[in-house]
Amino acid sequence: MIDATDMYGRGISFPPRVGSDGRVAWSKNEQNIRESIRIILLTEQNERLRLPDFGGGLGQFLFEPNTVATRHLIQTQINKALQQWEPRIKVQSVNVDPVDQDPQTALVTISYQLVATQTTEQVSLNITLATA
Numbered sequence: 001m002i003d004a005t006d007m008y009g010r011g012i013s014f015p016p017r018v019g020s021d022g023r024v025a026w027s028k029n030e031q032n033i034r035e036s037i038r039i040i041l042l043t044e045q046n047e048r049l050r051l052p053d054f055g056g057g058l059g060q061f062l063f064e065p066n067t068v069a070t071r072h073l074i075q076t077q078i079n080k081a082l083q084q085w086e087p088r089i090k091v092q093s094v095n096v097d098p099v100d101q102d103p104q105t106a107l108v109t110i111s112y113q114l115v116a117t118q119t120t121e122q123v124s125l126n127i128t129l130a131t132a
Helices: 004-008 029-042 068-085
Strands: 010-012 026-028 089-099 102-114 120-128
Touching: 010 029, 026 029, 029 068, 029 102, 029 120, 068 089, 068 102, 089 120
Parallel strands: none
Antiparallel strands: 010 026, 089 102, 102 120
């Protein structure tokens, strides 16, 4: 029988932290994939010396206006990055919506299916933009 860790992998938790046993904490299974998605999206291209193309490149939108057009570009960039860098998932949808209480923030919600089990998962994060 295949262990879930064999299907999904295991890595140092993100953000890195110390576990209750005083050692570096690890993530595994579905949590490892959620953390991987965040790492991909929050890493800028050319940030990693040995893998300069890695990352979502979302920092390029920092000073862009929080408009429908910008949010559509973010959606396209996220789809492209996850398709390239996270083979354990199939992206079902990416929604980038304004946050009513904060005109400088866009809420990204990614729905995806785990390739190994066909289970549907979701992850969300906020992106800071300029005021529209």
